[in-house]
Amino acid sequence: MPWFLHLALRQLFPPGKRFPAFATVSILGVALGVASLLVVQTVMNGFGEEHRLRIRESFGDCLVTGPAPIEKPEALAKELAARPEVASASLFAEGPALARNGDFSGIAQVRGIDPTDPGQPARKYVYGGRFDDLDDGRIILGVGLARALRVRIGDRVEVWSPAMAERAEKGKAPLPAEFEVCAVIQTGFTEVDNAAALIPLRRFREIWNLGPRAHGLTLRLKEPALAAATAGRLAVGHPELRFRPWQDIKKDFLEAIRFEKTMLFFLMFIITLVASFSIGSTLFSAVIRRSREVGVLASLGAARWQVVALFGLQGLLIGALGTLLGFLLTWTILSFRDGILGAINSLFGGGDMVANVYQFSKVPLHYDASDFFIAAAFTLLTTAIAGLVPALWAAGRKPSEAMRDA
């Protein structure tokens, strides 16, 4: 071990002191900064991942639509499902309708789906009732729409489709389709929850006079992350259709999440920066206090770079140890995140935002190695600079002046 590293370690951790004030406070400061940064980033990643998952579950990994209803959707579904990149393909049809319950009405975005498909994403978001009860006489409503219509499980609603207006135009009496509410879903997406109405595709085709056609297909891909490239390949040979990867469907929303994460990174990084500045300031005091020692080192023949290394390494060591402790603190905080949130909620009387607003069973998180790498790199850089400034100052002093001071 070089002598300056040995001396740096001794000056940081003098023998006989279990918790030396300067080192302990500095390392804790850096650790708290790193932990704040990483806890926020990891939870933000978790929210982002959850939202991405919901987008995929709500809209599929790839949405196939056309300028007009697809004429032979079953054949297209069969063809696409046979592609190696595609895990499954299911048909859907959708359109706006007037939903009514007595004096209460609302605009519903009705979607015809295959209720026997075990992979139907709506199954995961059932808030009340049973998804498997869905049949030709039953309907599943978004929670917001159900509230607007003042209906509960077992209540009946009428659905008026635009096709019924056409029927009225032809002089025939338009009769609404009647359904019994068998389930309510809550996805967390307001636009879905306030308008979604799910009925079997067969029934949708009847009400909308759609015949054998469908409005589109949702594809599940084997590699959802590669949806954009896969969509491009699948589109070849189908110029009349539009293949939209999930990243494109909610592009603005995903961009907002990414931007929010970046902003939070910079806000949280300021905490680490403040810790680094306090290290710089404390190290400056230590260097001034050790002026005579700097002079003695010069009298022993120490080169300037070795004096720089002696004090610069102290900043770097604080940064490295603070970062490691920060990682540990991050893991500890995130392991007990739900307990911590519960304690905060009970202390300040707030409701469980995570469950009530976001519909997550627990605070979501997603560890991303790059966040840890970036946090470590930034912290080490700032603490190294914080240590380097006083180190350069010390090394630049005349030995005779240094020995006269302090």
Place this chain on the structure above:
Amino acid sequence: MPDIVLQARGLAKAFASPAGRLPVLTDVSLEVFAGESVSIRGSSGSGKTTLLQQLGGLDQPDAGEVRILAPGAGLVAPRSSLGRGVGFVFQNYQLMPELTALENVALAARVAGASASSATEAARALLVQVGLGARLEHLPAKLSGGECQRVAIARALVNRPSLILADEPTGNLDERTGAEIMDLLLGVVADRGAALILVTHSREFAERAARRFVLSGGVLSPA
């Protein structure tokens, strides 16, 4: 004739003061030979420490030059012989408070480029020689003033320098301990064949050097 270990010619130094430049050293010349002991006496503020710093390369003179015998390199500028050609003993010992006696002495050898093991061995031997064999692992805070100065003397000698510069080495010690340290310093330096320049305001200790000078009004003259 013994080798010259220090050659200083025409040294001058002045410091800025509110009243203008204040001369501290004026045309100081000195030659010191191997194994010789030289004392420089002067009152407080006479410039003794300033002279020692110029001679040892801790500061640059305004005029004149200093050459010191460095092992294997002949007479060189003092700055490049620090740690190897010259060893310092300071009034306040100037030990590293976080290092043990053994580590303090070994540090000087490590800075000069010795390996950890050879530095430790040399430090141990010197500390035993100065009577601190039982205090090797003690921190400076646990040592008396006399013991600290013994450690400082061992540190100054660990790299076998040709010249030891001692700045009031007994200044912080009581009379009896001061006398012991002087005995030790003169004895150990002579043992190792090094030259000694002792700066002191004590006439008694100054008299023990082979050649004696007085620094007064910036001028160095034989006592």
